Amino acid sequence: MSASAATATEADAPGDHSARSSKSSLRYMPGLDVMRGLAILLVLLYHGYADHHMIFVAIGTPVALHIAHWLSLCTMGVPLFFVLSGFLISGILIDSRAQPDYFRSFYLRRVLRIVPAYLAMLGVLMVTHSITGRYLIVCLLYFCNMTTLFGVHSQYGPLWSLSVEEQFYLFWPFVVSKLSVRHLAFLSVGIILFTPFLRLGLLYGPHQLHDIYYKTWDVMDFFASGSCMALAARSPRIRPLMPRAVLPLLISGVVFYYLLTSFPDPSNRLFFRILQAVSLEPWLLGFSGLILFAYVRPGIASKAIARPLVFLGNISYGLYLCHLFIYELIGRHWPTRLTSSVSPVSEAMLQFAVQISVAITVAYISRYTFEEFFLRLKPKPHAAPIPYICPEKIT
Numbered sequence: 001m002s003a004s005a006a007t008a009t010e011a012d013a014p015g016d017h018s019a020r021s022s023k024s025s026l027r028y029m030p031g032l033d034v035m036r037g038l039a040i041l042l043v044l045l046y047h048g049y050a051d052h053h054m055i056f057v058a059i060g061t062p063v064a065l066h067i068a069h070w071l072s073l074c075t076m077g078v079p080l081f082f083v084l085s086g087f088l089i090s091g092i093l094i095d096s097r098a099q100p101d102y103f104r105s106f107y108l109r110r111v112l113r114i115v116p117a118y119l120a121m122l123g124v125l126m127v128t129h130s131i132t133g134r135y136l137i138v139c140l141l142y143f144c145n146m147t148t149l150f151g152v153h154s155q156y157g158p159l160w161s162l163s164v165e166e167q168f169y170l171f172w173p174f175v176v177s178k179l180s181v182r183h184l185a186f187l188s189v190g191i192i193l194f195t196p197f198l199r200l201g202l203l204y205g206p207h208q209l210h211d212i213y214y215k216t217w218d219v220m221d222f223f224a225s226g227s228c229m230a231l232a233a234r235s236p237r238i239r240p241l242m243p244r245a246v247l248p249l250l251i252s253g254v255v256f257y258y259l260l261t262s263f264p265d266p267s268n269r270l271f272f273r274i275l276q277a278v279s280l281e282p283w284l285l286g287f288s289g290l291i292l293f294a295y296v297r298p299g300i301a302s303k304a305i306a307r308p309l310v311f312l313g314n315i316s317y318g319l320y321l322c323h324l325f326i327y328e329l330i331g332r333h334w335p336t337r338l339t340s341s342v343s344p345v346s347e348a349m350l351q352f353a354v355q356i357s358v359a360i361t362v363a364y365i366s367r368y369t370f371e372e373f374f375l376r377l378k379p380k381p382h383a384a385p386i387p388y389i390c391p392e393k394i395t
Helices: 030-051 053-059 062-096 102-127 133-140 144-150 159-178 181-202 220-233 239-262 269-277 281-296 298-302 304-314 316-332 344-368 370-375
Strands: none
Touching (some): 062 102, 062 220, 102 370, 133 144, 159 181, 181 220, 298 304, 344 370
């Protein structure tokens, strides 16, 4: 899976004060801020690793190579965002679908949250000649995850996952509005079960469809898993059982991952493609367990160790948009004369510290100035309460 930034556009942004109206409405779920922050942190670490991966190769020690391996897995911060989006967006749609302004309210809130900062980033990329006009058109149409179908080279990696999110936002409200809760649950489970088979079938199709980790239909099982949890959270019968599912999901994800990675490269083409098709399933299980844990344990957001993640979650959308551009900009203009006397490892660490610090600063300013202006224009969410699990009742 190529380097890509995680999208952070799900539901009401944690800094959107309208989503924190009162404890009675329970719209704000603080544990999920931790997951949002974790997802963007994984992406930040992955791109930092991608810029300096040869340092780990040059060191060559088992410890360095082991660290490099785990950093390479940080690209999976993107699917974590997808599960989070599926959970939050499905919940919003289920709670508001009886409202007369169901579509207008949802799409207006999405546009005000996403489009201004997105267009601003595209403007920066165009002015700095980081993207071409053809790629800009693809971006404006939210088809960045389908550039292979249009013969356009992907020029700014983070935008592919935003296109996946936007395509999900486009059709899922219509699905939720047409189906009963029961049928929506059947559909969500069906998507989870069917998607690996779809990925396998696409590997036998045209080569433009072989990138089975980027098209929306290839990762719909992550959104569907979030939808299943949103439905469970609204079921008086199932909701009390949700805490019991956390540990089995986490353990099964870890076990499945180690089973898949224990296979040597198979010579049988069918078996190799089967492994490719199911390679995302451990992450689906593990991330579903993480989101479920954050939902049933909202108190984790108040822990000192989690506060930096909550901070990153608050600025995650702007950070998602700008961080790779800032990484590359600083990398191109890095003053080597100032670091010529230090080791390559120290220089790489210093450069990454500067890159991530600048990216966080820019994202923070954007969130509480530019983005905040448009967030204040969002219509108020409807006051229907979101079901919650009281931590004191969890055994």
